[in-house]
Amino acid sequence: MDTVHITSGREVPVPTLPTGVGLTALCTAGERGTESRRPDRLFEDRVAQLLTEVIGESPRTAGLPGGRLLRGRAFMRDVVALRTRFFDDELRLASAYCRQVVLLGSGLDSRAFRLDWAPGTEVYELDRGDVLRFKHSILARDGEQPRCARVAVSADLRGDWPGALRAAGFNPWRPTAWCVEELLPYLSRAENDRLLSSITAMSAAGSHLVADHFDTALQRSVSFSATARVLHAVGAAWRSTLEAPDGWLAPYGWSCALTDPAELAHRSGRAVPGLCGPHTGGDGHMWLISAAR
Numbered sequence: 001m002d003t004v005h006i007t008s009g010r011e012v013p014v015p016t017l018p019t020g021v022g023l024t025a026l027c028t029a030g031e032r033g034t035e036s037r038r039p040d041r042l043f044e045d046r047v048a049q050l051l052t053e054v055i056g057e058s059p060r061t062a063g064l065p066g067g068r069l070l071r072g073r074a075f076m077r078d079v080v081a082l083r084t085r086f087f088d089d090e091l092r093l094a095s096a097y098c099r100q101v102v103l104l105g106s107g108l109d110s111r112a113f114r115l116d117w118a119p120g121t122e123v124y125e126l127d128r129g130d131v132l133r134f135k136h137s138i139l140a141r142d143g144e145q146p147r148c149a150r151v152a153v154s155a156d157l158r159g160d161w162p163g164a165l166r167a168a169g170f171n172p173w174r175p176t177a178w179c180v181e182e183l184l185p186y187l188s189r190a191e192n193d194r195l196l197s198s199i200t201a202m203s204a205a206g207s208h209l210v211a212d213h214f215d216t217a218l219q220r221s222v223s224f225s226a227t228a229r230v231l232h233a234v235g236a237a238w239r240s241t242l243e244a245p246d247g248w249l250a251p252y253g254w255s256c257a258l259t260d261p262a263e264l265a266h267r268s269g270r271a272v273p274g275l276c277g278p279h280t281g282g283d284g285h286m287w288l289i290s291a292a293r
């Protein structure tokens with residue numbers, strides 16, 4: 001097995017990397033790891049930092065078709081940082097009254113380990129088996145402890161994931177905070193409709209949903225088109241866009257508020273990411289969605 005030195009000086013084996021859409025989890029974590037090293041960081045993700053040490057130095061990674069993707073998409077780095085902070089803040093607010101939190105397509109999200117959850121909070125993480133196995137192998141070597149009751153559930157989000165979630169202890173009668181970060185583009189419109197329908201059916205009054213997506217105009221922008229080609233090449237193609245979040249969510253009984261990434265950038269004292277805002281010359285939208293019912 002290949003090994004890699006991590007900063008503690010230990011030499012550790014490189015775990016088997018996820019494939020296809022599972023690889024995208026590593027990209028997001030990589031960008032969070034980079035953000036965590038900035039002096040003016042918007043959050044600190046120690047698990048992501050450890051992951052980047054393993055990913056970044058792995059000889060296997062260098063040979064992957066998605067190597068370019070894994071080395072980071074510079075234009076996305078600020079977007080991921082701002083978006084992560086947005087989701088953190090929304091989930092902190094929601095957790096004041098939701099003691100169940102579900103991360104759909106959880107990837108290498110380490111919120112169970114880094115946010116201060118109220119006592120009694122249960123955080124469910126749903127993703128593919130290969131992603132969860134990779135994450136567990138990283139967590140096991142670092143000895144990170146969750147700050148909540150953490151339950152990992154292996155499930156295909158196009159299938160009977162609600163059954164798997166309930167079997168793992170989820171209670172649909174309690175208010176839930178749903179975290180759907182960087183997942184919707186990887187599902188088709190019909191699959192997203194089914195996903196939202198299932199979320200809604202398991203959302204007691206007082207539930208909260210945080211999600212993101214982008215519209216067709218943004219997908220056609222130069223930066224996004226280049227990323228789309230790389231994603232397609234590694235078997236992780238984007239399969240949908242979203243033109244009007246409110247029009248999608250309202251029929252399911254969700255009222256939503258949208259946050260502009262450019263506004264977040266101003267609030268955080270960051271430059272507006274290159275692909276957002278009027279100066280890009282495009283009229284695309286990245287949606288940061290906060291919804292309640």
Ligand SMILES: C[S@@+](CC[C@H](N)C(=O)[O-])C[C@H]1O[C@@H](n2cnc3c(N)ncnc32)[C@H](O)[C@@H]1O
Nearest residue numbers: 022024025105106107109127128156157181182
């Ligand atoms: C870009 S990553 C985002 C991960 C995480 N939400 C985060 O913000 O760190 C997308 C994640 O969605 C997962 N995913 C995509 N399609 C899926 C499916 N059909 N079933 C389960 N997980 C899926 C991938 O495995 C990957 O971990």
